[in-house]
Amino acid sequence: MIREKIRWGILSTGSIAHSFVDDLQYVPDAEVVAVASRDQATADKFADKHNIPKRHATYSALANDPDVDVVYIATPHSMHAENSIMCMQAGKHVLCEKAFCITAKEAERMIAVAGKKQVFLMEALVTRHFPVSHKVLQWIDRGLIGDIRIVQANRCARGHFRPQQRHLNPQLGGGSLLDVGIYVVGFASMVYRRQPRRAVGYGHVGSFGSDEQGATLLEYENGALAVLTFALRTEAVNEAYIYGTKGHIKIPNLFAVPTRALLRVSGEKEVVFEQEINGKGLNYQVHEVHRCLRAGLLESPRMPLDESLQIMRTLDEIRTPWAFKYPNDAQ
Ligand SMILES: NC(=O)c1ccc[n+]([C@@H]2O[C@H](COP(=O)([O-])OP(=O)(O)OC[C@H]3O[C@@H](n4cnc5c(N)ncnc54)[C@H](OP(=O)(O)O)[C@@H]3O)[C@@H](O)[C@H]2O)c1
CATH class of the missing domain: 3.30.360.10 (Dihydrodipicolinate Reductase; domain 2)
Known part of the structure; x- marks a missing residue:
């Protein structure tokens, strides 16, 4: 059941995570209830700054926090698939920062877990929602x-x-x-x-x-x-x-x-x-997440999962000619 206020958890405490929480002030039916970092002191510092009640010293504690409805993933690209999958396995809806992940193969795995767990998943490609x-x-x-x-x-x-x-x-x-x-x-x-x-x-x-x-x-x-x-x-x-x-x-x-x-x-x-535009404009994609959740949609018609997958396929193709591999390419 979707509550009157949708409860967000913030996974990681870097630069965009700060901007995202700042912009949630423009979404009246959103509240940030928890943040997680790899380090307790960092989580505390972020939580104190933004007045967030719960702060976790591991990402998995956030994924398993029963007070959180949706997790915003704001880690480096190499971790998007792993972090999103962990949260979805724990039954959380996920908004994952761009790029969705590193390879189309990873995107396929993320989408499969979203389908299996029947949770909402969207790539945070902010431009699209302005x-x-x-x-x-x-x-x-x-x-x-x-x-x-x-x-x-x-x-x-x-x-x-x-x-x-x-x-x-x-x-x-x-x-x-x-x-x-x-x-x-x-x-x-x-x-x-x-x-x-x-x-x-x-x-x-x-x-x-x-x-x-x-x-x-x-x-x-x-x-x-x-x-x-x-x-x-x-x-x-x-x-x-x-x-x-x-x-x-x-x-x-x-x-x-x-x-x-x-x-x-x-x-x-x-x-x-x-x-x-209000703030840095990160709020528009949150309105879309809320709209979808309230309508019972597991993906956004504005940023569908198959499109995120196809984009990852195109990115794989674009970088084929240059000669370096990401560690994720081996997985
Ligand atoms: N939509 C936009 O306008 C926009 C703008 C900028 C960036 N982004 C996207 O947002 C994501 C994060 O970007 P950012 O600029 O916020 O990055 P950042 O400042 O480097 O923050 C990333 C955070 O990820 C966590 N992390 C986990 N493992 C890490 C590792 N091995 N090394 C470093 N950090 C690690 C850290 O948080 P803890 O220490 O708390 O665990 C860190 O603070 C990227 O996907 C990026 O493309 C989007």
């Missing part, structure tokens, strides 16, 4: 730009990462494709509402042994294309464009906190959609 994304999909569905022929998107960040940090650390599933490339590949998947028949990728493997930057060209039926770039040590403008047979759409700053989308239909005046 008001701007909904508006863009409406424009596309109304046929305003005709048939989509080309999608172009760029997601870059210039970080000064240390080797042990997760971002570029292959042991933790780091690298630009899984960390930020997922956004542009997920965006193409959202816009085309189907998967490419072919993906080619180029990745530059840098001094930490993972891809610092890369590019992919996705080819769809009828020759439609997505041209996507991603990087973790490159300063860039993060924009997305959708080009159709009758017009085009531009979304500035899509992959941070997007507030605008611009529609230009051939021969007509530009239309601008604008909507401010």
Whole structure:
């Protein structure tokens, strides 16, 4: 039975876990009841900061906490499958940070456990739930730009990462494709509402042994294309464009906190959609989790599990040409 307030547990205490809990203030029917870290002092510090009543010194204690309905997984990519599966085995619903996991094989295992345990599971691909994304999909569905022929998107960040940090650390599933490339590949998947028949990728493997930057060209039926770039040590403008047979759409700053989308239909005046975003916008995906749980859905129609699996297959294909393996590839 779903309660009036849905009770969240936070698995890990890193940077995005803080932002996520901050943004839950914009979801009135959510409450954070517990947090877990690998270390009691870290869990206590996080709980004190956010006023969370229960704090656990192991992730499994959180998975087995009877006061928790949904667990938010915010560990490094290499641990998403293991952590999600443990929580679902204990009967918890799960919102798992992007990238969903490291390999399509892991995604298959996660989805199988969700089905077996009859719990909700969703990848936290936040971009998809922003008001701007909904508006863009409406424009596309109304046929305003005709048939989509080309999608172009760029997601870059210039970080000064240390080797042990997760971002570029292959042991933790780091690298630009899984960390930020997922956004542009997920965006193409959202816009085309189907998967490419072919993906080619180029990745530059840098001094930490993972891809610092890369590019992919996705080819769809009828020759439609997505041209996507991603990087973790490159300063860039993060924009997305959708080009159709009758017009085009531009979304500035899509992959941070997007507030605008611009529609230009051939021969007509530009239309601008604008909507401010609360906090960092992590709350919109939580509304979707709550909506699904209250409707008795075990997956989100906006971010279906089969799509997360297909995206992982595409990511596997994109990184085939560059010559490094994650530890998870062996499993
Ligand atoms: N949606 C977004 O906008 C967004 C933005 C940034 C990141 N993310 C995603 O969120 C996830 C976490 O990213 P983050 O930037 O928050 O990472 P982070 O700051 O490095 O935090 C990760 C946390 O995972 C836990 N952990 C467990 N095993 C670990 C290990 N072997 N090494 C390091 N940490 C370990 C740690 O918590 P304990 O010490 O408490 O166990 C750590 O604080 C990633 O999947 C990332 O792609 C999403």
